[in-house]
Amino acid sequence: MTVNNPAPTRPDRRHVITDFTRPVYCVLGLPFDALDMQQTVDLLLARAGNAERCFFSTPNLNFLITSQQDPVFRDSVLRSSLSLADGMPVVWLARLLGLPFTARVAGATVFERLRDQRTMPVSVFFFGGPDGVAQQAADVLNAGEGRMRCVGAYSPGFGTLEEMSTPAIIERINASHADLLVVSLGAKRGQAWIEHNLRALDTPLVSHLGAVVNFVAGTVSRAPALVGRLGLEWLWRIKEEPALWRRYWGDGVALVRLLTTRALPAALDARRLRAAGAVPVLHESDDGGRYTVTLGGAWRLAALGELRLALARATARPRRIHVALRDDCSLDSAALGLLLLLYGHQSKTGNALSVDAASASLRRTMRLQNVEFLLQGLPGNTGTAATGADFAAQR
Known part of the structure; x- marks a missing residue:
């Protein structure tokens, strides 16, 4: 199915403007926006409707841990327009620190809400994923009844950053006039690719949403909502993709270390700070x-x-x-x-x-x-x- 969208007016993004009114909190080294799901979807729709750039990151526990050893990866989150708490361990850590996070805002759920909402049609371009899966996801999405339509799909393989960032590839994405670019290259590779190409891209909404292309294509099934709320989605993912067990084991060990050496002492420190009353x-x-x-x-x-x-x-x-x-x-x-x-x-x-x-x-x-x-x-x-x-x- 082909969807023809009018070319949006390309905004001037040479001047960097940072929104310091964001409801952002530091959670063990990364910023997280205290938004619920509806607030997130409303914000993204507003940005898309105004052709306003929003590079949104969805840090989970693995992001949080990796960022402590990899400053380049960490800084990609710090440079994002929005940072969402994708993962119950992140929410638990935030609550331990006394922060107003009530639920996870998973990137996959954000995509589902954008797909199912009736406020405005949203077009998407799938970039990445295993060979052929992006196109499969496009076919499934366009065969559905929702208002979201896929206007392009491309799997660049496993080349270098430069090989995946040629003028032809960028022009292919821009020519689709997509509202949302979903990148699926693995967290480090995906964040790096986005930052390398962000200024050349016309797409208003850009995010690395890892497994979304697999979920849409049906090659991997997503955990039921209750499993996600209980913080057990990792078990479901291991069932679907057994090779992930090593990553989740490493994340679990690192979480225990974070709790004992950082989170619990930081929570006590935060309680002490709340009692301080010096005038700012x-x-x-x-x-x-x-x-x-x-x-x-x-x-x-x-x-x-x-x-x-x-x-x-x-x-x-x-x-x-x-x-x-x-x-x-x-x-x-x-x-x-x-x-x-x-x-x-x-x-x-x-x-x-x-x-x-x-x-x-x-x-x-x-x-x-x-x-x-x-x-x-x-x-x-x-x-x-x-x-x-x-x-x-x-x-």
Whole structure:
């Protein structure tokens, strides 16, 4: 079935704008948006309807663990427009830290909701998956009764990043005028491919949604909803794909280590911080070459409005940014989440970022939350170009 969509007006994406109003929280080193399923679908439909770019990541436990050993992979999540808690272990960890996450927002379920909703038709392009599966998924989707239609499918095989990113491939995707590009290349490879090609792509919504192409094609069955809610989807996936047992075993061992060395101490630390009542203090200065934001006191979710505005001002144009955290400064998960967004912004624009934390207490909080890398900062002239150079090491 062929679906002809009018070519959308291509927005100017050269200027990077980061949304510091996002309800984002730091969970052991990664930012997660506290959105429920309906809020997520509504946001994505609005972005698609306005031809507005949204690169959304769906970190699960494996993402969380891998990001601690792989800074390039971690930074791909930090540079995302949206980061959804795909996996009950992530939700459990967030709840342990006292964060307002009530349910997982699985990427596969997001796709299903976009497929089944009646608000607006959504067109999709499947990129990746085993040979022939993307086209099989396209045929199944187009034979269904939903309003979503597949306008293109392509399996690039297992070549290098450059071999999967030729002008012909990018033009094939753009010529489809798809609203949603579903990438299925494996988490590391998929995130790297998206970052390498994002500026050349016209598709408003872009995400690596791993097994979605297999679920749609019917080559792998998805776990029942109850199994997913109980956090037992990994058992179902092993039943469907026995080779995955090694990955899930490794993730389980790593989860126990995370709980004992990071999550439980961080939860106790967060409880201590909630009891602190120092008035938050913020000062901004711009010497023409560097914008400095100085923070003191206790920065909690309820007081972050001023900080959100300050970071928006700091990033209004490309420049070096310095964040000075005074001796009396403490940051909760929401404040740390904003610093992760700032790091992602500076990484995308290739501008320097430096963060200084004076107190041992704050450094301990950052260590427990796996965000010590913020203190290492970013030199100038870094950004997404680095992902392509490092891709070979990820294969």
